[in-house]
Amino acid sequence: MNIEAIARGLCAVASSTTLMAGLLSGSGQPGASGGRDAALDKAIPAAMARASIPGAIVGVWQDGREPYVRAFGVRDTATGQPMTTDLSMRIGSVTKPFTITAILMLADQGKRGAMDVEKESWYVRA
Helix, strand or coil, rough: CCHHHHHHHHHHHHHHHHHHHHHHHCCCCCCHHHHHHHHHHHHHHHHHHHHCCCCEEECCCCEEEEEEEEEEEEEECCEEECCCCCCCCCHHHHHCCCCCCCHHHHHHCCCCCCCCCCCCHHHHCC
């Protein structure tokens, strides 16, 4: 496993998460997608360059706004084939931070449900 590639990927995820949080916390008004889209179109290639990421597919869905779905860079550095929004990509373990963030956001809102467990169930019994 290439440690440098993993570090670049983690840096990219952190950069993307920070970028998205800043851009998405802006105006939530319907029709405000134009400014968001322009900001993302500018920021994503810059973040990719900093993290040495050759290609990415980005999708953002927000209530009251048009979806933002774009492909950036190349899918194959040897051939220069461009990324496209219809590609199937492996995302590995990056879904874990998103899932736990969603769970913690629900907990912060005081919502309880199927994810609730009793403390005793956390332990493995022999």
